[in-house]
Amino acid sequence: MTGPFLPHVPLTTRRLVLRQPTFDDVPRLARLAGDKDVARMLAVVPHPYTEAHASAFIGDVLASNLTGDSLALAVARAKEPHALVGFVSFSRQDDTATIGWWFGKPFWGKGFATEAVRAMIALAFRDPEIQRLEAGAFADNPASLRVQEKLGFRRTGESVKASAARGADVPHVDMILTREDHEAAAPH
Numbered sequence: 001m002t003g004p005f006l007p008h009v010p011l012t013t014r015r016l017v018l019r020q021p022t023f024d025d026v027p028r029l030a031r032l033a034g035d036k037d038v039a040r041m042l043a044v045v046p047h048p049y050t051e052a053h054a055s056a057f058i059g060d061v062l063a064s065n066l067t068g069d070s071l072a073l074a075v076a077r078a079k080e081p082h083a084l085v086g087f088v089s090f091s092r093q094d095d096t097a098t099i100g101w102w103f104g105k106p107f108w109g110k111g112f113a114t115e116a117v118r119a120m121i122a123l124a125f126r127d128p129e130i131q132r133l134e135a136g137a138f139a140d141n142p143a144s145l146r147v148q149e150k151l152g153f154r155r156t157g158e159s160v161k162a163s164a165a166r167g168a169d170v171p172h173v174d175m176i177l178t179r180e181d182h183e184a185a186a187p188h
């Protein structure tokens, strides 16, 4: 089965392409997600993160991208589309999707997360059933919280979430973007 989102892939933005990952991405994926400063801000990425982890992840993504309930895309610069710089993904349950992302450390501070996540949000809301996107970040991740603020997410509360790389439960700021807020911020 091909889900409703895949026909829109690859997504292109001004500087970036969001494309299906391939097994050729494994070495860069392992290197970039293997940076502890990346992994520690994520829930499920272990540290150390090996090429075996990366390969298993790509295999899982290629299967789950076909289901229509989730989508995980490799992000690359349009001028160098084979060179992965990060990942953006969402998975849907009923009317809510959870969205997440990371970028390799050499690519921080260039606006790439804001640009890529904006495109992924627009794709998710193409599905009329989706009414809200959940994200949030560990409380010690102001850069990610700022990205979400820029994209119209609102803080809904605090929780505690496990971080595999830290091997600990970590305070978390919960954020959501409703369809209404999204459309008010970016009418289309």
Ligand SMILES: CC(C)(COP(=O)(O)OP(=O)(O)OC[C@H]1O[C@@H](n2cnc3c(N)ncnc32)[C@H](O)[C@@H]1OP(=O)(O)O)[C@@H](O)C(=O)NCCC(=O)NCCS
Pocket (backbone or CB within 6 Å): 037, 038, 039, 041, 042, 101, 102, 103, 104, 107, 108, 109, 110, 111, 112, 113, 114, 115, 136, 137, 138, 141, 142, 143, 144, 146, 147
């Ligand atoms: C969080 C992350 C995705 C940001 O990516 P990025 O491409 O650098 O983000 P952008 O450049 O689009 O925007 C970052 C914003 O945060 C701000 N920022 C960066 N560091 C900050 C800090 N320490 N405190 C406050 N704001 C900060 C930047 O100034 C920018 O805001 P601005 O445009 O208003 O100036 C990236 O750092 C990353 O991948 N981190 C590790 C994984 C991760 O945290 N994933 C998200 C998990 S919820």
